[in-house]
Amino acid sequence: MDHKTMILDLNEKELTDLMVKQLRALLCFNESTELMDLKKAIQLAIDKIAYLIPRCKNKYYFKNGAPYFTPFHSGQNTIFCYFVSHILYVNLGNENLAERIFYLNKILNGINIYYTTKLPDIFYLDHAVGTVIGKADFSDYFQFRQNVTVGNNFNKYPRFGRNVHLWSGATVIGDCNIGNNVIISARTYLKDQDIPDNSIVFGKYPEITIKGKDEDYFLNNNYFNMDIK
Structure with a gap:
């Protein structure tokens, strides 16, 4: 599914800005060396979210009949942070940042899904x-x-x-x-x-x-x- 058909509460830039602010406030983030990898991971994570959400029955995953993603729904945010951390580790080889996104997920959502864990697409x-x-x-x-x-x-x-x-x-x-x-x-x-x-x-x-x-x-x-x- 093309993620353009999914309603995004925040666009890619806004999602990136939000995650950068969260990392700076709660952990650490080096914009000069890490921003490019984070942007790429978020872009790929949105693609995975766009594949996943239409296949779920949760009414909060839809808006006006269309698949809908918001980072302000704890369940969706948990899945999104996991995807970002796993992509950083597997696709981009950035374990250091992957680990911090894992901790961010733990801090924000009270869950432990390690970035090396491979969950299914659905x-x-x-x-x-x-x-x-x-x-x-x-x-x-x-x-x-x-x-x-x-x-x-x-x-x-x-x-x-x-x-x-x-x-x-x-x-x-x-x-x-x-x-x-x-x-x-x-x-x-x-x-x-x-x-x-x-x-x-x-x-x-x-x-x-x-x-x-x-x-x-x-x-x-x-x-x-x-x-x-």
């Missing part, structure tokens, strides 16, 4: 304060909420299929294989466990309950417009 978060998203293998239509933890156990990392939803307080660590179309219920704790496709999961390691559902249940109960190709 994901969704809601009220994700206190969440830690570490290294894992993620697939499209990944969604999570507040106080969620994803990470390693003895250097083993989770793998997530498509359309996985982590509700508030859920934890997934270690050598976990999570199938497609899975809901991990609130405060569920998984460690080194496999979950089959089309499942709702409850409980805490090692005692968990898995409830199977038809695939349509998961396709109709998520936060994505999955018909958009």
Whole structure:
């Protein structure tokens, strides 16, 4: 999708100016050496946002029927800052600035998504304060909420299929294989466990309950417009 078809609350220059002011006030920023990379990262992040937002059902992601991005919506700002930090690290090789954008995201939005973490092109978060998203293998239509933890156990990392939803307080660590179309219920704790496709999961390691559902249940109960190709 061309980002020109998306409504921007702030244009690219205004977004850049805002992030520069935030960095100067809260961390540090060297305009003479870092501004070019930041501009490029923001431009690429807007492209990613423009691809993501039409695929989400959140009513605040639209204005007058058109996809809408504002940095003053905490969820959108969280995603935007993550994209900027990850692009700086992967595309532009500027780890120093990527780390500061990561900290800026942490300060502003209370979330820990490290810039080395590779989230999918299509994901969704809601009220994700206190969440830690570490290294894992993620697939499209990944969604999570507040106080969620994803990470390693003895250097083993989770793998997530498509359309996985982590509700508030859920934890997934270690050598976990999570199938497609899975809901991990609130405060569920998984460690080194496999979950089959089309499942709702409850409980805490090692005692968990898995409830199977038809695939349509998961396709109709998520936060994505999955018909958009």
